[in-house]
Amino acid sequence: MGKREFALGIDVGGTNIKAVAIDARGRELRREGVSTPSVGREPLIAAVRMVARRLDGGDARWIGLCSPGLAARDGRSIVWMQGRMEAVQGLDWTGALASKRTVWVLNDAHAATVGEAWLGAARERRHAVLLTLGTGIGGGILVDGRLLQGTIGRAGHLGHLSLDPFGLPDICRSPGSLEDAVGDSTIERRTGGRFTSTADLVEAVEAGDAQAGSVWSRSVRSLAAGIASLINVLDPEIVVLGGGIALAGDTLFVPLRRELDEAEWRPLGQPVPIVPAELGDYAGAIGAARHAMSIDSAVLGAEG
Amino acid sequence: MGKREFALGIDVGGTNIKAVAIDARGRELRREGVSTPSVGREPLIAAVRMVARRLDGGDARWIGLCSPGLAARDGRSIVWMQGRMEAVQGLDWTGALASKRTVWVLNDAHAATVGEAWLGAARERRHAVLLTLGTGIGGGILVDGRLLQGTIGRAGHLGHLSLDPFGLPDICRSPGSLEDAVGDSTIERRTGGRFTSTADLVEAVEAGDAQAGSVWSRSVRSLAAGIASLINVLDPEIVVLGGGIALAGDTLFVPLRRELDEAEWRPLGQPVPIVPAELGDYAGAIGAARHAMSIDSAVLGAEG
Numbered sequence: 001m002g003k004r005e006f007a008l009g010i011d012v013g014g015t016n017i018k019a020v021a022i023d024a025r026g027r028e029l030r031r032e033g034v035s036t037p038s039v040g041r042e043p044l045i046a047a048v049r050m051v052a053r054r055l056d057g058g059d060a061r062w063i064g065l066c067s068p069g070l071a072a073r074d075g076r077s078i079v080w081m082q083g084r085m086e087a088v089q090g091l092d093w094t095g096a097l098a099s100k101r102t103v104w105v106l107n108d109a110h111a112a113t114v115g116e117a118w119l120g121a122a123r124e125r126r127h128a129v130l131l132t133l134g135t136g137i138g139g140g141i142l143v144d145g146r147l148l149q150g151t152i153g154r155a156g157h158l159g160h161l162s163l164d165p166f167g168l169p170d171i172c173r174s175p176g177s178l179e180d181a182v183g184d185s186t187i188e189r190r191t192g193g194r195f196t197s198t199a200d201l202v203e204a205v206e207a208g209d210a211q212a213g214s215v216w217s218r219s220v221r222s223l224a225a226g227i228a229s230l231i232n233v234l235d236p237e238i239v240v241l242g243g244g245i246a247l248a249g250d251t252l253f254v255p256l257r258r259e260l261d262e263a264e265w266r267p268l269g270q271p272v273p274i275v276p277a278e279l280g281d282y283a284g285a286i287g288a289a290r291h292a293m294s295i296d297s298a299v300l301g302a303e304g
Numbered sequence: 305m306g307k308r309e310f311a312l313g314i315d316v317g318g319t320n321i322k323a324v325a326i327d328a329r330g331r332e333l334r335r336e337g338v339s340t341p342s343v344g345r346e347p348l349i350a351a352v353r354m355v356a357r358r359l360d361g362g363d364a365r366w367i368g369l370c371s372p373g374l375a376a377r378d379g380r381s382i383v384w385m386q387g388r389m390e391a392v393q394g395l396d397w398t399g400a401l402a403s404k405r406t407v408w409v410l411n412d413a414h415a416a417t418v419g420e421a422w423l424g425a426a427r428e429r430r431h432a433v434l435l436t437l438g439t440g441i442g443g444g445i446l447v448d449g450r451l452l453q454g455t456i457g458r459a460g461h462l463g464h465l466s467l468d469p470f471g472l473p474d475i476c477r478s479p480g481s482l483e484d485a486v487g488d489s490t491i492e493r494r495t496g497g498r499f500t501s502t503a504d505l506v507e508a509v510e511a512g513d514a515q516a517g518s519v520w521s522r523s524v525r526s527l528a529a530g531i532a533s534l535i536n537v538l539d540p541e542i543v544v545l546g547g548g549i550a551l552a553g554d555t556l557f558v559p560l561r562r563e564l565d566e567a568e569w570r571p572l573g574q575p576v577p578i579v580p581a582e583l584g585d586y587a588g589a590i591g592a593a594r595h596a597m598s599i600d601s602a603v604l605g606a607e608g
Contacts, residue, residue, distance in 0.1 A: 150539020165529035172569035225469035235454020265476035
């Protein structure tokens with residue numbers, strides 16, 4: 001072996017590009033983050049190349065990349081990306097980075113799920129659900145130890161559960177969706193313009209503000225209903241909550257678990273544990289790295 | 305081989321016991337149905353034995369059985385059954401039937417899913433969702449060609465999706481559930497006592513009754529919201545609808561597909577096909593037979 005083999009994982013987000021160099025045992029060698037250029041494909045590619053170079057990406061045995069959108073079936077690009085990051089749509093990253101290795105591409109929430117399943121809150125679990133609670137609500141599903149991508153890479157879009165068939169459609173047309181009931185993008189609408197972020201709302205809740213408390217209770221109850229639904233559909237061993245809203249800690253988890261004492265079906269008595277994600281902002285980059293390792297292992301028919 | 309090898313599949317339902325003898329290529333040799341004895345474990349076992357004997361069950365290479373409830377992890381019994389059929393809870397069917405072969409046990413909706421995936425509407429599909437629309441709403445999920453059972457066998461309880469976090473709890477505690485919005489068990493409540501079955505409601509809808517039409521529209525829209533949710537979570541190739549309510553045919557499928565034109569997220573343009581189940585009342589028995597074959601193959605590491 002001589003030199004230590006490692007994977008490069010790159011998370012190309014709307015705000016930042018984050019990357020890690022990590023070995024097959026999960027030991028992180030280096031990490032790097034830069035701002036995402038605001039317009040155009042060429043500046044984006046140049047920024048990703050620069051980050052890869054700083055992490056000695058040319059020496060990486062495996063390269064994985066994630067970004068918003070649906071990953072193509074062949075795993076080499078994002079085949080569809082709504083509004084936000086059109087620059088990545090249809091971009092073959094292996095070619096764009098002039099990489100000797102295939103650059104394996106995943107949806108970012110899927111990558112975070114793989115990361116948490118490898119080294120985070122869902123490690124050693126065979127069935128798990130990750131919800132990322134932020135501007136929108138994303139997610140990922142682990143079934144029998146493997147990421148569920150589905151037919152066109154749409155699986156795990158957990159924010160688009162409908163919680164009201166007669167409600168307003170969300171950005172994915174789902175009526176009265178979980179995302180619109182909980183995500184940061186609707187916080188102004190849900191608070192009559194009083195708050196512009198869930199973090200501010202949570203601060204007011206913690207200060208004892210009754211009106212804020214009432215809005216928050218509705219959000220938490222909606223999230224509990226969504227989680228109870230997912231438990232009945234997927235029967236996971238664990239539900240992991242990531243994203244900015246999960247940083248509310250006990251202000252979220254205590255009432256959420258109480259709501260689940262009501263709404264969760266527990267035929268054998270035990271609740272499904274609801275826990276915070278562990279890998280933070282680099283979960284996607286770590287998961288993208290792991291994904292590249294595991295595809296390579298599957299292709300070679302050997303352990304990576 | 306000489307004699308033709310076959311599997312016995314037995315569906316132990318609340319009303320009837322249905323059984324098939326079927327070979328590994330899916331050729332059905334015989335089928336049988338009898339009424340389920342109304343009380344007690346011994347009469348139930350005796351009835352199942354009788355059906356098995358009539359189908360030459362003693363010569364079967366594989367035996368599978370399904371019934372309501374959650375299948376145990378070891379696949380030899382139903383470990384939990386709510387209210388309806390307590391006689392099956394904890395019953396080891398291999399012992400009860402004094403069978404030389406292990407009797408492999410599945411949840412009935414799971415078995416129907418396996419059946420439809422083998423010989424019915426979901427054949428040759430790798431990702432599929434089955435919803436059974438009857439007194440309650442059950443279901444099953446196929447992921448990468450395999451039945452998703454989950455951690456405790458609870459996966460696929462699709463009727464217990466919440467469509468209203470602030471609604472009344474259903475029998476599995478889910479607030480404002482899909483089952484309560486669509487299932488036969490709430491038809492009186494939803495029609496102000498005017499109808500006692502969905503079949504009667506559908507008949508009135510087809511006769512142009514406006515009040516019936518309005519109730520039906522709400523049901524269909526709720527079902528569409530549930531299906532759109534499941535498409536966003538699981539990204540199936542196909543959604544199969546079985547059970548008595550699916551017999552409404554165009555009266556169900558036409559408005560349902562129209563609702564999904566609104567509520568379904570179609571990033572690549574195509575709708576997910578929504579189709580009727582094909583195997584009818586014996587889907588569970590057929591799926592139970594197939595399940596036994598495939599476990600045996602997995603255990604032996606060879607094709608069954």
